Amino acid sequence: MQKSVLLGAATVALLAAGAASATTLEDVKARGSLTCGVSTGLVGFAAPDASGTWEGFDVDLCRAVAAAVLGDPTKVEFVPLSTQTRFTALASGEVDMLARNTTWTFSRDVDLKFEFTGVNYYDGQGFMVPKSLGVTSAKDLDGATVCIQTGTTTELNLADFFRINNISYEPVPIETNAEAQQQYLAGACDVYTTDASGLASTRASFENPGDHVILPEIISKEPLGPLVRHGDNEWGDIVRWSLFAMIAAEEYGVTSANVDELAKGTDNPEINRLLGTEGDLGAMFGLDAAWAKNVIKSVGNYGEVFEKNIGENTPIGLARGLNAQWTDGGLMYSPPFR
Amino acid sequence: MTQSVSYVRDTMLPAQDPPALQSGPVKWVLDNLFSGWLNTILTLVSLYVIYQVLSGILPWMFGGIWDASSLTQCREIRDTELGGKEVACWAVIASRWKQLLFGFYPPESYWRVVLALVLFLAAVAPILFSGLPRKMLWLAVVAPFVVFWLLWGGTIWGPICVALGFVLGWAVLTYGEDIAGELAAILGAILIPILYWLFLAGPLARGIADFSSPILGFSSVISLVGATMAAAGIYLVTRRSSEIGATLLAIVAIIMWWAVVDPYLLVRFGLLEFASGAGLSAFGIEYVPSKQFGGFMLSFILGMSGIVLSLPIGIMLALGRQSDLFIINKFSVIFIEVIRGVPLIVWLFTASLLLAYFLPPGTSFDILLRVVIMVTLFSSAYIAEVIRGGLAALPRGQYEGADSLGLDYWQSMRLIILPQALKISIPGIVNTFIGLFKDTTLVAFIGLLDPIGLMTTIRATTDWNGIYWELFVFIGLLFFICCFSMSRYSQYLEKTLRTDHR
CATH class of the missing domain: 3.40.190.10 (Periplasmic binding protein-like II)
Known part of the structure; x- marks a missing residue:
């Protein structure tokens, strides 16, 4: 606020010229926090509690990305966006990513110049x-x-x-x-x-x-998923694979409870690669080797997040349905980590 | 008191009360409510309707449940303890009232908001009530900067450096006239502060903050007070010999104090640790970004800044529209008609969406500031038209009278025309202000969490999903208090300013 009052639009423009050249990943790391666009309030998906802490299924995805990039799920600034303001906020760089129950459609992906990085909930x-x-x-x-x-x-x-x-x-x-x-x-x-x-x-x-x-x-068909701006593919990869890490973790039975144990090394090379004990997948997109471990440890795997926010034991009580793992007849299917 | 003469009463009888049916409330009721068969029937029907409405609403409101953690629990309490009677579930207010008032402002800093409100009220009081000491008007000069600092936090040097711009403008206006002439002084008084704000104020504020915080231990009130007192003392003592010398000495005293005495005192008494422990580094308090502003506080900030800023702009526009100067006149007309001809919600979307396209990517020109600007412009266009109505209502003789007294334009406006025009426009002005204040709830549509926006987020939690009227009633009450106060004040003002003998 002060900066913009004091320096005015002219200086801001200069600052922006400097900021625009950096990649989103560098911006997020430099800022020390992720700005994530969420709904202004949707039961089970995004809502602040009495102390102002955001909770929900979409919110946990933001936290997962923050954990992957910064190693800390609390380093997220949530920007509540209405249906009208969400796309502008993303396009103008006000937020780094959107996790705002947004349906993946052709025109949004192609015409609005966004990149949907997966589906975290199949709705209809x-x-x-x-x-x-x-x-x-x-x-x-x-x-x-x-x-x-x-x-x-x-x-x-x-x-x-x-x-x-x-x-x-x-x-x-x-x-x-x-x-x-x-x-x-x-x-x-x-x-x-x-x-x-x-x-x-x-x-x-x-x-x-x-x-x-x-x-x-x-x-x-309403496939809801996170999205980022066109043109910064590395950042898109990070958001995409953070979600896939959660889905894969559920498939391989990695939970927030046993991830520390499994990170010491297992017989399953896929788990080892996921958790960074074998190979160095994280380095390929500029993250720590333990990026996926941080994600699972701080927010849990896909199944845990689902059960915690919208699953059958919550008042909302949604069944997994299409959102079950592919091994259980659902559509949740992560490409291999290798 | 005896009766001394027969058949003649020579003393007064004690006065008697009028008959019961001809006085007091009974007479009023008979005259006004039961004065004929039609009125009697209407009264009875009205009483029945009022009873029906109140008997539904009052038990619902006053029998409400305050102690529950969710809507489900509210319903359980209602079914088990109250036998299923429909009552309000005020528990949502009990658990979320802080959020509805302050949004996501950090709870440990709520005192800052309250203090800012108190300061704001204290600053507007001498403007609103002429009975208060005139010296209090100085508060109104200082308050905007202090309120801004309290709300957003950060270093105090920011607001101080912004305030310096106004001092600069004033200095140029006062002293520049002798050097460069009147026109140049006026232009300079406008341009120089703007250039200063754009290019100097920011680096200056940051420079002072960086410089002053760790090295010089500039972190307690003592250092400022001490330095000022040392400087003032030296200045007063040495003034007699040479004015300039005394000033220089005073400046040296300040620097010496900061460089030598202050660090010594701070270290000696451990004030530095105390200050940093209390979060008071370099006269700074925790910075709160606009994103965390919300709730009724947000509405109040938007509404009040809009009101305070739009009145002067509106007056200028109204005068501009009456002006004979071509450019000023056309500018005012176009501005008013364009701004007024488009709904507020469109301007808000312009502020939040369109500007984002025009500004370079990655820029986030503070959204709150954008909205304040839009709200102010919108309301000033309305105010201008209201005041133009007041100006038009004045008889020509007033203008001519002012001219015949030899007053120049600004003098005649300030002393003769505007006082009368504004008095006539009071109801219209307050009407616009009340409307503006309520219209601030429209910001919910651009994702700002004003009370209406927060209502959505509160309903989006699994605890309170499905709750409806309670939140509306609470928010309505908050707005009613503010709007009703404004309305009462305008009536008070009309009464005080009534100088005619109608």
Whole structure:
């Protein structure tokens, strides 16, 4: 603040010219902290607790990258971004990476000049209805009133779905999720539609969750993942492989509890390479050999993070589903560490 | 007091109360509420409606649950202890009120915000109430810099060096006139401080901070007070012989104090350790970046800076729009119409998004400053129009009277026109201010965590997901207190300034 007040735009421009030449990795190391764009609040994915510490599934991904680069998961500055401001903030360099439940689409990847570095949650749009309605399939929803958040892809998906199935509906436009909950509970609409994870957390917040059912149809693909700017491939690699390290760790049974033990050396060369006891994968992208160990030790493997924030033992209670390891029939699949 | 003459009363009877039905509250009720069958029916219906509303809201509000750790627990308490009666779950306020007020400001520094608020109130008090001693106005001169320093922290030399710019401008204006003429002095008074702020103030502040912190042990109030007193003492004693010599001696005294006496004292009494232990290095306090500002504090900062800054700008624009000078007139008209013709939310998006595209990548020109500028410009355009209304309402005779007294433009504006015009515009001005203050909640859309933005984040925790009205009621109450105070103040001001005999 002071700097910008005192020096004014002219000096800032000079500073920026110097800063722009450095890579994101160098910037982060020089600054000693990672700036990570997160949601302004999404249950289970990103929210600050009473003391202002950010928690959640997306937040843990930021912490994982900070642990990999700086060795300390607390060295993250979280920048809450709205749906409108997120892409500008990333493009202008205000944040180093986005972990803000952002759907990976062609146009965002190609046209907006971003690089999606993986998928940390496979979501999809679903429907929730009161049990008393007696509906068992979304195809029975002919003539229903539907609460829907405006200006999102869910609105378009909904129109497509009803058109394909040749049934009619009446949309009730809603601005925020909290408002949608109120409207739905007040009976202003028969159906509430949004991402399935959002439906689950909304349903969990109801007085009587059992009175509401989430219909089996998932009508869209919403692969949510972290993204970085185009053009700094080394930084993109770091974010990508931090996520893969968490996924691979779950596959090989490396947890935050046993990572110290396993880091002393195991019979499994893949684990050894991952944890830096064999070869030096970290040096290839300018990090410490123990980068992946730091990630797993500080935030845990993918499964741990999932269970802690949104898993079946939390109030949100999401099943792994598509987000299970490929060995369990899910889509979580890390390329080999070698 | 006897009755001395028959049939004639020669003493007064003691006065009696009027009949019960013709006086006091009973009469008021009869006259106003039950004065006819229609009014009686309307009164009864209204009473019933009021009862229905209050009997729903009051138990909900005052029977609320304060002690719970989550919404689920609130519901359990309600079902087990209160028999399932619908009550508010104020526990969310109990657990998050600090966040709603201060955002993510570090909790150990909350005192700074409170102190800044007290200072702000003390500084505006002499402006708002003419009964207070005029000397308090000096507070208003100093307060902006101290409040800024308290809120953002860092070294105190920053704000001091910025303040020096104003002193510089004043000095150029006062002393430059003799040297270079009036016009040059005015231009210089504008340009020199701007150049100073752009290129000198920053390095100067950092230079002093770096230089003063470790080497000279410049880290306690004592060193400043001591140096000042030493310098003042020497100056006063030696002034008689030579003014310049005394000044030089005083400067030498300051340097000697810092270089020799101060380190000795600090080391001798262990003040350095004490100072660094208390986090007071080089008159600095912990720096808090704008990102951590949030909650009602953010709304208040945005609203108040907007209000304080937009009034003078608005007055200038209103005068500019009335001016006969072509450029000034057209500039004011275009500025007002453009700013006023576009919704505030668009300006906020401009501040947060568009500027990011125009500025070079990697630049982060403080978002809070950007928003303050936009809010100020927006509100000054409205204020300008309100004040123009006041100016237009003055009869021509006032302008002519001022001219006939031989006053120049600024004198006539300052002494005759503006006092009357502003008085007429008070309701409109306060109306704009209240609107502006409430409009600051729009910053939630650009990702700033004002109370409305924080509401989303609070609802996003698994503990409080699903809570709704309680947060709105609390935030509404905060805003109501501020807006209602402004409204009452404007009414007080109108009453005090009422000099006509309407």
